[in-house]
Amino acid sequence: MNAFLDPRNAHLIGSMPQSTFVEAFQLLSPAYFIIPYREIHRRFHPSTAKIKGCKDVEVIFDQFATDMISIIKTRQSAGNALCLAEYKHLLDCARAMGNGPMADNIWEGLLNDPTVRPDLQCYNYYMEALVWDRAYTGKERYRLRISPYAYWKRSKYTERAPGWQGYGVKARSVRVKVMGIFKNMTSTGIAGDEATFVNVFLAFTRVGYVKGAKSILKSVWNVDVDALCSNDPNVSPAKRFDRSSPLYPSDRLLFAVAHGFGILSNIPAALQTVEFISRSYNISVPEYVWVELFERAFVISRPNAHYNDQWVIRNGQVPRKFLFEMTTAMASRPYDCPPTIDMCRMLAKASWSQRSLFDCQHFTRVAYSRLVEMRRKRKEARLILERYLSELTLPGGSVDTLGLQSRGFADAVKTYEILRLRTAQYTSVVERLARLLLAFQKWVIEKNDPAWERWHLPRVLEEWQDFLPQTFDHPTTGGTVKFVGKSSWAQQYLTTHKTIPRRRSSLSTEPDFEEEPPELDDDFFWGNYIQKSPLAKVDHFLLNRVFWEVGPGRNYVESEDEILHRRYIPPKGATQDQALDLLLKSPVIPLRTPSVDGGLLPQHPSVHLFIRGLLVYLGVTIQLSLRYDDTKMPSHLLL
Template sequence: MALWLTRFGSLEARGLVHTVWNGGKRKTRSRAEREWACSECRKAGAVEPWRRRCLSGVAGRSGIDGYWFSPREESTRESRVASGSHDDGRHVEMRASPRTDIDALAGEDFADSLDDGGLTGTDTILDESSNEASPENDQESLWERFEQSSEDAFVHRRTDSVSDQDVELDDTQAKQGHAVSVASCNAELLQIDYKSLLSKAINTRDMDLVARCLLAAERADDTVFIASISQETFSEVLSILEPANNIDMLVTTHVELSPHMEKLFGLAPMQKVAWEYAQLFDRIVKLRRTAGIALTFEDFNTLLRSARDIGHKGLAIRAWYALLAAGHLPTVQSWNYYMGTALFDRVHGRTSGHKMRIIPFNLQARKAGNLSPEYASYRVGKYGVQHVISRTFNQMLQDGVDANEESYRIVMTAAAREGEIGIVKTILRKVWGVDVDAIMEGATNGEALVPKQIPANSDKYPTDQLLFTIAHAFSINNNIPAALRLVDFVARHYNLTIFQDTWAQLFEWTFVLANPRSGGSKVNRQGQLPLQSPLDVWNTITGEPYCVKPTMGMYSRLIQNLHKRNLTPLMMEKMEEGLQLHLEHIAKCRKLWRYLKRKVNMLQRRGMQPDLAASINRLRQEHDHAELLRKRNRFWLKRWVRLLLATMRTRSSHDTSGAFALRHIPSFLWRFESWAPSTVRYDTVGGIIEIKLRSEEQIAAFQQNLVAMAVKQQALLKTAPKLVGEAWMRSIQPRATRRMRRRVRGDVARGESAVPRGQSKESGEVVERTEVVPGERGGNEAVRWELGRAIV
């Protein structure tokens, strides 16, 4: 019953459920009951008296006009859930929040003034008429009023009404419950001689030591030292702290990880990483402003670029207001960073994926007034991504700033994500002379196929990023053939190199479009490619003249496609190639660990001075990322083996001689023993074959070795802790499996002490021991492994 009440948010729907549940008898509520409100809501003044319809015991309140949460509460609640907060948003004051987000309210006056604006100095290539929409009901009208002019605030140029309080880079949402580890950092890491170490940290470009020096000065309230830092030095500090220099590898890896894999590996969500990084910038900028020193134009550009890289639009809009209030005139690069933030807002989180694909199902979900988290970054129509960026682009041209190649790429991407492929074609034709229709029709006219001759030193000269934009724009619009042909055409005529990320983008969307969708209507089959398309594209990009080296992600998608086609022999061949790539990565991971271990041991002999300990931060970051990739690859290898065994259900009927099932498969499983299940079963013509690859004792010994190795790694890394990002890569924490828990519980129940494999009980020397302690939830056993002792 509670699930039904949660699902049906309006008061009328709850009344209908109550009627059905009670056999048609409806209870008449008195006016006092209808206007009742809980004490916390009455104290907070969260709803008007005529709206007070709180229900005790139900997660949430009835809200406004059928909303389970009011629009402003729902926005706060979604942001908290997306960032990993445990707060369910039930008790939030409905008061006007400061303008710290693109979705904040803005005045109608300057919204009307921007409606009359158009492109100046060039032809109009953006059509905004399709973005206007009128509300169909009261709920949509209320949501329109809540979000009205939100993106107009994105291009707000009025600086006379902006005060110091408005431009203060405070993070309101971070104060509402986002846990930031930097704010509660270990005080021991800040007990350093920051005055002498800051210059060394800048010379070595050590991000963690730079942050420790500045926060140590903040902890000591040394505003004199902060004010003594020159403008050039502080600008260098912000550039060292940029996300592109520190978490770029982590962001790239998160894109290929599913939510299940993130939870399995113990990774912090990308949304949490973005908030922590924004909070770090917030504290450092406030520290500088408290010392009475204003930020330079380069500092504001660094903040805008950082907000774009981490997908944090709130940080970008506050930095933009501060830039305008300081009297700076934005350059084309500033505008690009600003528009790019609207384009990449929250796209690195777990809710991003293939939701931007232009199909009716996705478009309908992206038009809803109150978007679900997985579609929140891809709103279409009014106040959508294209609407925001097109108006910002027009405002940039009105201010006399000429667009460059990156500006056009941003506009192309925004238009493509809303299905406006005509705008993409228009930009390609007017800016670079690439006639998409003529190329796709196979025109023989030489003039129609020759692009514009642009000087190599021009800011509009194409780059390899344009190739990625073209691949992305046409792929999400279900046109892989056009994407392949245009990428090749532009690369040949402008002598550009097609990098691996562009090929990976093309192959990923080929795999997506080749997967058969459910439903028999033609709408569900829009852009559907033949099932053999991924293999055709694979053979094209890996052969001459491209000779692309595939990544593990590309191997994973190809093997999944071969599984759907039941091509078992070819699947085995590609698994062998993927295994060799994984083994190469294992060798790299072990090499990094040896270097890191040697460095830490050397620093321990020298006393672990902070300036010396900081020299291993970059090496540790590379090792942590390599370890994460190793675990991801291991996860994929296990999945491949299971997919291979699944194909034997169909393959067995064609294997009349039995040679494939009796000879090739067992030999293959022996090579994949480390990634195969303990007991393997698959079908043959005569029945079922079962192979037991390892015993329970071997499994226990292997898992204990893994835990012992993780304990050693954890102990070694504790000698050189990090201030920023220590909790982002929690995969280094050792964790016991369910089999190990059961084994230890059985030993303890029999009165035995669990001893590591190979350790004699009679020797009296127990390096590790186990204890059973009550767990935190439900009385289960909580598992924690530490150096010298394992607590189960």
């Protein structure tokens, strides 16, 4: 990409033989530049990505599209015409980004070029770009479900009243547009394959045309959705195809069914059809299809379902307990698909809605275990990258410029970059779940005690302190507790130390739980690295992708020497009173540098112990407003 965009190579790009240019141009694949980031940002809210300092996916898409068009203009300025392979690759790029306007422009140029004729893959790419237009970026990625309101918003798109962007309905119907392309394709004698009919099926579901979507499955693969949903014992078998047939289904069809019926709020049809196709054609259901099914079920279960389950399902909603049943079925044979971190996030939110504190904590801890696994992969990738970097530094402080051009080094950078971004996304999920645990809720806990903040809240704060900022408010049954410190939710780093945020031991953790050892966070690791390495002075695109700017500034206030860890682990067999006594007698972190307008509580630890014991004895809760410069209020003060 850098070689193509270098102005010094413009003459070389223009004078290349057609076959050589096409072969090099096709190496600029969206599978490398787009799809990995698209999949990560699908679960990354735009505002969260901005706070964490990650490049927004729209910026990535726009930059890639601009670069590709710039290369084509350089090629054409030398008098070279585009061939079919170049048009096809550009359509593939538009498809991967869900860029409908770009696909329209390329298609218009393709049809107006008398020297080329579109083939089946060109038609498929174009239809897919229209079906997924703006479905990967911005808030539009959260607006895919079909409802009367969504249908109205998509039908109102004008320059004065933009409504919702992307694919449209009614006068802007994506179904009409895709069917016109399909008819044009068949009129030229080109027969469709699996991808073709998947695009047509999704175009029908985009506008809520349920009958048409079912007819596609019935006419092509003989899948009768209505008979499957009615549990008809005489369901006709699926149509048989040779495995070499272009219509033999794959996981592409499974995902289309899960997504299509999911946005139509028909989860039973999605599950039944996916299971039937998987069994009929011996296709294993991949993880991303399960995630899609689960996400659609979660979205539909969000509204309060106060009626009986059958009424809810018949009207397009599913009960929340269905999510837990689906999780159990996925984890069992023959699927063996344990919940992903995104599933854990949705299960924790469903548990919170059901006021189940222990279930919410359980899925938060499972999500943290997924984060630990991702950190391990990131560390392995970083160690490989470090070996390459050490080999690039020659004796005397010089740099091996030839080594910078090696494919192994480029692959190591790419692998580490993706794992680093995915780790940031996983960390944001655990932060959201830790925040959810603090959201006011009348938990259904032992003895139905609603005043959970007197016992459970301090342990939650102790366990997830690294994933919480120092400044936040927490409503309780007796008032609001306000924590005021150096960090807040709007900052990149919630912790005030340089180590990775870790789950801590508390009275509520499992007996065999062990904290992760303190480890320097990668942002600060590279910040230290570039201060000592001569590579920091080299302006190279691969090194720039490794050495992200590390400047937390006001977001970071303490050094590693100031990190304090507190553990309250009762002995085995201890009663609740003994555990409370241990908590009351545990050491207290003294307040440091109280601000002028704060410092309402005395600093001496013995006074803290007295206040703590008095509150426990009286059994009261109060509203506290605390202001510190660099210390979060010890969680046990809430007692």
